Amino acid sequence: MAKHKQKNVLPGFNLSLGYTLLYLSLIVLIPLSAAFFKTTELTFAEFWHTVTTPRVVASYKLTFGASLFAAIINAIFGLLTAWVLTRYTFPGKKLVDALVDLPFALPTAVAGIALTAVYATNGWLGSILEPHGIKVAFTPLGVVVALTFIGLPFVVRTVQPVLEDLEAETEEAAASLGANRWQTFRRVILPALWPALLTGFALAFARAVGEYGSVIFIAGNMPMVSEITPLIIITKLEQYDYTGATAVAVVMLVISFLLLFAINGLQWWSSRRNSASR
Amino acid sequence: MSTTVSQLAHYNAKVARSRATSEPAWVRWSLIIIALLFLSLFLFIPLAAVFTEALRKGFETYIAALVEPDALSAIKLTLIAAAISLPLNLVFGVAAAWAIAKFEFKGKSILITLIDLPFAVSPVIAGLIYVLIFGLQGWFGEWLIDHDLKVIFAIPGIVLATIFVTFPFIARELIPLMQAQGKEEEEAGLVLGASGWQILWHITLPNIKWGLLYGVILTNARAMGEFGAVSVVSGHIRGMTNTMPLHVEILYNEYNYAAAFAVASLLAFLALVTLALKSYIEWQSAHSVIAAKPVDE
Numbered sequence: 001m002a003k004h005k006q007k008n009v010l011p012g013f014n015l016s017l018g019y020t021l022l023y024l025s026l027i028v029l030i031p032l033s034a035a036f037f038k039t040t041e042l043t044f045a046e047f048w049h050t051v052t053t054p055r056v057v058a059s060y061k062l063t064f065g066a067s068l069f070a071a072i073i074n075a076i077f078g079l080l081t082a083w084v085l086t087r088y089t090f091p092g093k094k095l096v097d098a099l100v101d102l103p104f105a106l107p108t109a110v111a112g113i114a115l116t117a118v119y120a121t122n123g124w125l126g127s128i129l130e131p132h133g134i135k136v137a138f139t140p141l142g143v144v145v146a147l148t149f150i151g152l153p154f155v156v157r158t159v160q161p162v163l164e165d166l167e168a169e170t171e172e173a174a175a176s177l178g179a180n181r182w183q184t185f186r187r188v189i190l191p192a193l194w195p196a197l198l199t200g201f202a203l204a205f206a207r208a209v210g211e212y213g214s215v216i217f218i219a220g221n222m223p224m225v226s227e228i229t230p231l232i233i234i235t236k237l238e239q240y241d242y243t244g245a246t247a248v249a250v251v252m253l254v255i256s257f258l259l260l261f262a263i264n265g266l267q268w269w270s271s272r273r274n275s276a277s278r
Numbered sequence: 279m280s281t282t283v284s285q286l287a288h289y290n291a292k293v294a295r296s297r298a299t300s301e302p303a304w305v306r307w308s309l310i311i312i313a314l315l316f317l318s319l320f321l322f323i324p325l326a327a328v329f330t331e332a333l334r335k336g337f338e339t340y341i342a343a344l345v346e347p348d349a350l351s352a353i354k355l356t357l358i359a360a361a362i363s364l365p366l367n368l369v370f371g372v373a374a375a376w377a378i379a380k381f382e383f384k385g386k387s388i389l390i391t392l393i394d395l396p397f398a399v400s401p402v403i404a405g406l407i408y409v410l411i412f413g414l415q416g417w418f419g420e421w422l423i424d425h426d427l428k429v430i431f432a433i434p435g436i437v438l439a440t441i442f443v444t445f446p447f448i449a450r451e452l453i454p455l456m457q458a459q460g461k462e463e464e465e466a467g468l469v470l471g472a473s474g475w476q477i478l479w480h481i482t483l484p485n486i487k488w489g490l491l492y493g494v495i496l497t498n499a500r501a502m503g504e505f506g507a508v509s510v511v512s513g514h515i516r517g518m519t520n521t522m523p524l525h526v527e528i529l530y531n532e533y534n535y536a537a538a539f540a541v542a543s544l545l546a547f548l549a550l551v552t553l554a555l556k557s558y559i560e561w562q563s564a565h566s567v568i569a570a571k572p573v574d575e
Contacts, residue, residue, distance in 0.1 A: 008380070008381055008382070009465060009468060010380050010381070010461055010464055010465065010468065010474075010477075011468075011473075011474035011477075012376060012474045012478075013377060013380075013381045013383075015373075016373040016374070016376040016377040017377040017381070017383070019369075019370070019373045020370065020373050020374040020377050020378075020389070021389075023366075023370045023373075024370075024374075024389075024392060024393065027438075027441055027442055027445060028392070028395055028396060028442065028445060029392070030411075031407040031408060031410075031411055031442070032395070032399070032407055034407050034410040034411050034416075034417065035403070035406065035407050035410060038410050077312075077313070077316040080309060080312060080313050080316070081313045081316065081317065083309065083313075084309055084310050084313040085313075087300075088306055088309070088310055090310050094557075096314070096317065098553050098554070098556070098557045099317070099321060099322070099325075099553065100317070100321075101553055101556065102321055102325065102549060102553065103321070104496070104499070105499045105503075105548075105549035105550075105552040105553055105556075106325075106503070106545070106546060106549040107502070107503025107504070107505060107522075107523045107526075107542075107545045107549070108503065108505050108506070108523075109503075109505040109523040109524075109526050109527055109542070109545075110328060110503070110523070110526065110542040110545045110546055110549075111324065113328075113526065113530050113538060113539065113542060114324040114325065114327050114328045114331075114542070114546075115324050117324075117327045117331055117535075117539075118323055118324050118327045123327075124323060124327065125319065125323065145320070148320055149320050149321070149324070152320060152321065168299060171299040172299055175299050181299075181300075181301055181305075184299070206398060209400070210398075210399065210400025210401065210402070210403070211400075211506075212400065212401055212402050212505070212506035212509075213401070213505035213506050213509075213523070217527075217530070230400050230401075230402040230403075230506065233400075233402050233403065233406060234402055234509075234510065237406065237409065237510065242409070242410065242413070242415055245406060246406065246410065249400075249402075249403045249406050252400055252403060253399065253403060256398040256399055256400065257395075257398065259398060260391065260394060260395070260397075260398040261391075264391055264394075
């Protein structure tokens with residue numbers, strides 16, 4: 001602590017902070033504030049009416065429902081993938097590990113058309129699922145598939161480092177006290193992973209809520225059924241309904257900001273938990 | 279020395295794990311198979327589909343789809359957008375990390391959260407806010423028309439949207455890295471009479487080169503692949519304001535699947551190169567951390 005109270009001798013503070021604030025304001029803060037200013041053109045009643053019409057409400061339900069579903073799938077299978085990648089060895093493991101990040105690197109439009117091609121009724125997987133009455137592409141289920149793809153790396157990449165740092169001693173202690181492997185996992189390992197798992201889940205959820213590119217190809221985009229909220233914004237824009245588009249955007253922005261704060265809180269909690277256990 | 283110690287520790291851990299704290303082989307292999315099945319359904323099969331669909335109508339159609347004028351101009355625009363947004367976000371990332379990592383000031387954690395904002399904003403909204411400012415009805419709409427300038431439905435809008443969505447990447451990589459490195463080396467440089475720019479150029483930048491490169495690669499991948507934000511501001515004018523992802527969408531909506539997947543395969547190839555470089559950098563920086571460790575302690 002005493003170190004920070006000393007006068008800092010390094011140069012460039014005013015320049016670097018000034019430039020940071022200027023660039024941040026020009027690119028992010030002022031443009032984002034434009035969205036909030038635009039909605040002041042509406043009275044509250046008009047705003048409320050715009051953001052609660054049945055078609056828009058149906059899109060919220062789909063967007064948040066499918067995002068939640070996808071984030072849960074990612075939490076379960078992401079944990080499993082992280083576990084397999086840190087604890088076990090199998091041929092091609094390094095390649096698999098590197099490919100987990102594919103959704104970060106692959107453009108969303110490419111992901112969208114690829115998933116549609118695979119899950120359409122004449123696609124590789126769609127043709128297997130169709131005889132069982134499962135339709136994926138052009139249904140809400142397709143939205144879940146696209147959002148699962150988009151959020152896949154988050155849980156794996158938040159859980160993996162914690163799992164790597166977990167000390168073998170605690171597990172040995174549990175085993176020597178007579179716990180079986182499943183008990184050790186549930187009572188010892190899982191509690192240690194919990195903050196990271198929750199952070200990864202929240203990141204995957206937040207990313208899924210705003211996603212557009214990969215979803216529009218596979219969703220079919222039927223109003224009331226498979227139309228996501230970002231698409232509603234685009235549709236309103238194409239009809240030159242700028243205030244309507246902005247009103248819906250503001251609702252999404254507020255929710256995204258709340259999610260961002262929740263995630264920051266989770267990360268703070270998780271880093272405290274990790275450093276406390278040392 | 280340190281590697282042999284860590285290898286020994288690893289070996290010990292392995293021996294210990296093989297007794298009481300590991301799962302039976304059948305559990306191990308079922309978990310591996312479930313994980314691989316999950317990854318296949320969502321990652322590997324779709325990735326393979328991009329390349330098979332692209333080559334379905336033969337190699338000649340594939341090449342023809344890539345050298346067609348609209349495709350070439352889309353490739354060119356994508357490269358321009360990345361080439362402008364990358365250096366701008368690079369300078370910002372270094373400046374932000376320098377201020378945040380080397381100095382103490384009030385509101386630092388708020389600033390870090392604000393830098394993260396673009397990650398939380400839907401790409402569609404990122405495009406929308408620039409339309410609200412530079413569009414016809416926007417704040418500067420009339421002024422731009424009077425001066426015969428175009429931002430929305432033109433290249434500047436595409437560049438702005440790209441800058442917004444890739445805004446945090448480099449800063450996010452550099453801030454924790456530079457915080458961990460501290461400022462002793464820079465202070466030593468100062469004592470020896472180096473100027474601020476000399477310190478940055480000869481001490482800080484060499485220290486952060488792997489983190490910087492990592493951030494640049496992530497920024498580049500996202501810049502070239504951005505769809506939602508660019509789609510709002512571009513206006514989809516063929517041969518003029520179409521980037522590669524938008525070109526893929528247009529071809530796809532025209533049921534020209536082979537061509538759409540051909541252009542998509544270029545982007546998928548770019549993604550694979552990105553991942554390969556990323557793994558290489560992780561490997562390199564892990565090695566330089568091990569090499570640097572005795573100095574820290």
